[in-house]
Structures are given as structure tokens and as C-alpha cells.
Amino acid sequence: MCSTVKLVVQVRLRPTPEQAAALEATLRTCNDAANFASMAAFTTGNRREYALRKHTYGEMKARGLGAQAAQHVIKKVADAYTTLNANIRAGNLGPQGCARRIRAGSKPITFRADAAQPFDDRCLSWDHTAGMVSIWSTAGRLKTIAFTGSPGQLKTLAMYRKGESDLVYRDGMWFLYATCEFPDVAVTQPHGFIGVDVGIANIATTSDGKRHSGKGLNAVRHRNRELRRRLQAKATKSAKRLLKKRRRAEARFAADTNHTIAKQIVTEAERTGCGIALEDLGGTRDRVRLRKPQRVTLHSWSFHQLGSFIAYKAARAGVAVIHVDPAYTSQACSSCGHVDKRNRPDQETFACTSCGFAEHADVNAARNIAARGVAGWAVSHAADDAA
Structure with missing residues (x-):
């Protein structure tokens, strides 16, 4: 392929x-x-x-x-x-x-x-x-x-x-x-998948335990949000010019961060002979319900950009990419498969109420995504072989 x-x-x-x-x-x-x-x-x-x-x-x-x-x-x-x-x-x-x-x-x-x-x-x-x-x-x-x-x-x-x-x-x-x-570029048959869970606290977390923190980028966004608020209140021509300049500077910074993360993920997948499993995040902004401060961060987040960067870098390297259904990946236990809201006592912690398995919540979600990537790849290529 x-x-x-x-x-x-x-x-x-x-x-x-x-x-x-x-x-x-x-x-x-x-x-x-x-x-x-x-x-x-x-x-x-x-x-x-x-x-x-x-x-x-x-x-x-x-x-x-x-x-x-x-x-x-x-x-x-x-x-x-x-x-x-x-x-x-x-x-x-x-x-x-x-x-x-x-x-x-x-x-x-x-x-x-x-x-x-x-x-x-x-x-x-x-x-x-x-x-x-x-x-x-x-x-x-x-x-x-x-x-x-x-x-x-x-x-x-x-x-x-x-x-x-x-x-x-x-x-x-x-x-x-x-x-x-x-x-x-011929896509190499993957030996397993690296799952990628995207979020706000951690921009991306992979199933092998690597977490790419969003702390620095969120701090930049917060400073710019406060600056925008003050400049919008002034509403002068110079304030509007500065608003435009800051907006583009923030976009460049976010894109550079996403490029760096995408390159690291694709390089690791290429080194290990794995494919990459990503969440199909279409409609995330419409589905997710958050408090007002969180909504600001969500609606300014480059979910699609990071995914597209990973996809094109993977395509150039011949690394397989598959998109999977993200439903319940954060609530399901990657060890026993038990799904329960109570498995997530807080943002960072996952503790299965059935088998007792404990892990960082984002890592657990990434492992679920990786498992769905393996299953999805097998199903899609079984259909191709049958055709």
C-alpha cells in the first residue's frame, strides 16, 4: 500500500x-x-x-x-x-x-x-x-x-x-x-500501534508512557488572552495592529510545538516498526461540555493541526496511521476493559474499580487507542484481502 x-x-x-x-x-x-x-x-x-x-x-x-x-x-x-x-x-x-x-x-x-x-x-x-x-x-x-x-x-x-x-x-x-x-511511499506493515491521546493538560500522550506537556503552551495562551482583553478594551488602531500581530505569533508558536511533537511521535513509530493510532476527533467542540474557562482553552486548541502534522509526517516515512472511535477511551480500563465513570477519580488518575489496575489517565487512554488501532487495522485489511 x-x-x-x-x-x-x-x-x-x-x-x-x-x-x-x-x-x-x-x-x-x-x-x-x-x-x-x-x-x-x-x-x-x-x-x-x-x-x-x-x-x-x-x-x-x-x-x-x-x-x-x-x-x-x-x-x-x-x-x-x-x-x-x-x-x-x-x-x-x-x-x-x-x-x-x-x-x-x-x-x-x-x-x-x-x-x-x-x-x-x-x-x-x-x-x-x-x-x-x-x-x-x-x-x-x-x-x-x-x-x-x-x-x-x-x-x-x-x-x-x-x-x-x-x-x-x-x-x-x-x-x-x-x-x-x-x-x-510504501506503507510498512505495522508491528503493533502507538496510541496517541490528545488533551489540554498534556498536548499528546502516547501508549508507551511519553507525555508531551501543554503547560508552556497554555501559559502563552493565557498571557495572550489577558493581553487581548486589554487591547480589545482600548479599541485603537495601534491596539488592533498589535492584536493581529500577537494572534499570528501565538499561531506560529503553537504550530512549531505541534510540529515538534508530531516529529517525535513519528520518529518513534518508525524506529519501532509500529503504526500510529489517532482519535477521530471530528465534532469534539460540539460534543464536549466544559466550564467557561475550559471552553476558552478548548476552542483555541489545535486538535486538527496536530493530527494532520502526524498524518503527513507518517505518510512521508511510510508509517501506517489509523483513526479510531474515541468513545469511552478515558473511562475504559486498558487491562480488563471495564468501563465506569468512577475509574477516573480526577484528571490525572485512572484506577479501575473492577480489577484495581492503576495508571496515569492519559497513558491508559492512549493504550486503549492503541488497542483499537490494532483491531481496526486488522478489520480493514481483512476486508481488503477479501476484496
């Missing part, structure tokens, strides 16, 4: 002032055109790409967009409506009749003047030797824009880039987000 891995590599552009002005004008023109196309899609009901193209392509050209740029703008609008409709159907914007859901579907989607714009290989070419890109703009082709990145990013970009790249303007800087597709 093989897996294909897609990653997005970010590189920073170093345009001259003249090139930066041209890029800014290009984004503004593309997003003005996107807003026009979005209004047309909303008023006519033609939200599919082909139908929308018939209504808007001529106007796109009249606004100064090239043929490929016009196609990408139309596709961006169609994809935005597809995503909106999918979120509405899935209930991500609230139940039927909810004010948020009604509001989302009662007006056209709008695009910021500096929203990202995709470019394909006809509009964007790379010179990896010189560290330059050539990109289409409304002012003509910009042929010598320098780009930089870490050695690992540049190597990945040169070897595996495939498909579109997004032009992004953020915090006064220009970036290209390039899609890289790695070759298929």
Missing part, C-alpha cells in the same frame, strides 16, 4: 518597490473582479465554474485580466461557493434556522483587496538556480523577482513542486505558497 503526500511550501518574495506596486495592483484588480463574479454568482444562481464563466469572462478581460488570470479568478469564486455550501450542509455554520447560517447564505461572498490569488505554470515560472520567479501582473510580466527560503524548503520546492502557487500579501511582506507533491 502506498500514500501520496502533498505539502505547501512557503517562500518569501523580495520584490523591488516597483515590482511590489505591480503585485499590489494585480491583487487588487483580481479581487475586484472576484467580487464582481461573486455578485453575478449570487444574483443569477450560476455558481458552477463553467456556467459562471459564460456570465463573467468578458468582463474579466475588460478589467485587464489575462485569459489564465480570469480563469483562476472565476475558479476561485466557484470554489468559495462550493466550500460555503459544503459547510452549510455539514452544519458547520449552525443548525437550520440559525442566525449565523442564514447570514452566511443571504449575501454574496466578498474578497479582500489583498486576498490570495492562485497562479499556474503559465502565469508563474521558477528559476531555482538564480532564485528568481517570473510572474504575470496587470503591469506586464515581472521577470526577476527574488525569492528566499530555508535550504530544506528550497530543496523541496525544486524537486517536488507541482500545480498552482498562491500569491499572498501579509504583514507588509510578499509570499508564494507552492504545492509540492511527494512520490508514493
